[in-house]
Amino acid sequence: MLGAISWLLVGCGSVLTVLQDDADVARDMRKQKTYCQSIPHIYSGLAFDFCVLNAPPDPSGFLVPFVLLDLPLSAVFDTVALPYTVYRQVTDGNLGIYWRKGGY
Numbered sequence: 001m002l003g004a005i006s007w008l009l010v011g012c013g014s015v016l017t018v019l020q021d022d023a024d025v026a027r028d029m030r031k032q033k034t035y036c037q038s039i040p041h042i043y044s045g046l047a048f049d050f051c052v053l054n055a056p057p058d059p060s061g062f063l064v065p066f067v068l069l070d071l072p073l074s075a076v077f078d079t080v081a082l083p084y085t086v087y088r089q090v091t092d093g094n095l096g097i098y099w100r101k102g103g104y
Helices: 002-011 013-019 022-032 044-053 063-080 082-092
Strands: none
Touching (some): 013 063, 044 063
């Protein structure tokens, strides 16, 4: 049971976007080939999940059910993390996904 919970948390969009460095999150989203240019720090887990759902289809077919399961979990975690993510949004702005001239 503990292993299953930890496995779900590792793939949770909120855990990825709140606890990882912004550059790592951007690299993960580029690997998913999402069409998103940036996501806000506030409710970043939900934004991450929606960007993954908007990406080209996963050939294995495993990703969509997992992301749909992750959406409510991300909503709860993002709500708990609001004080931190509001601070990050005010200080850092949106999390850029693709490199542009002059940085993110």
